[in-house]
Amino acid sequence: MSESTLGQIKSFVIRTSRMSPAQKRGWERYGDRFIVPFNGDTVVSQTAFFPEGDPGRAVKLDIGFGMGRELATLAENEPETDFIGVEVHRPGVGRLLLDLGERNLDNVRIVPHDAVEVCRFMLAAESVDAVHLFFPDPWPKARHAKRRLVRSGFPELISRVLKPTGYLYMVTDWEEYAIQMREIMESTALFQNRYTREHRFAPPQSWRPQTAFERKGLAKGHRIYELIYDRLSGV
Secondary structure, three states: OOHHHHOOOOOOOOOOOOOOHHHHHHHHHHHHHHEOOOOOOOOEOHHHHOOOOOOOOEEEEEEOOOOOHHHHHHHHHOOOEEEEEEOOOHHHHHHHHHHHHHHOOOOEEEEOOOHHHHHHHHEOOOOEEEEEEEOOOOOOOHHHHHHOOOOOOHHHHHHHHEEEEEEEEEEEOOHHHHHHHHHHHOOOOOEEEOOOOHHHOOOOOOOOOOOHHHHHHHHOOOOOEEEEEEEOOOO
16 A cells, blocks of 8 residues: 555544533634644644744644543643644544643644644644654454554655654554554664564653553553654655
């Protein structure tokens, strides 16, 4: 599967979900403050996302933040870092909007759109210092595996937006998907695995908040697999 087909088969399904009153309140009160609408015709730089911020600050991209609690926690713990969250699930966006507004966190912006299109058309090249992909949909049924986000073309997509020496950090509780992630990332010369010990999985990162999907996986007896890849400069 080539990079050109990466966006044709979606890695998500937008399901009709009713928003809670709190999630609706998040959209109504804070949507204008934190949301940057997708525009495939305009490349958006850091200064466009954070016009009053410092263009020298680190920028981290969070793909598929779910309900957003962990992203809000990271933003609160790293006030000197700017975060861009990408998510298609409207209730999750509403929940994060409410969290950001209630915590008065101004170092997060949200693009409620397909992450592949955001990375391909909207974000400026070499504009982010890190990409986080925490517990993406594993699409466990064999006939659905082609929908996984981390597949052929994914390294090239991510390398476009990452600054040289930036990193990609992925976490999943599905062993088969973890192995696929590792194989896909190590099939190119664009990235280098930060951890070269046996199996090449990373140790748990103490700064990463535990997610709801992680707790569910652990409750089922699943192992957590973590992978960190550094973007190679000059490639």
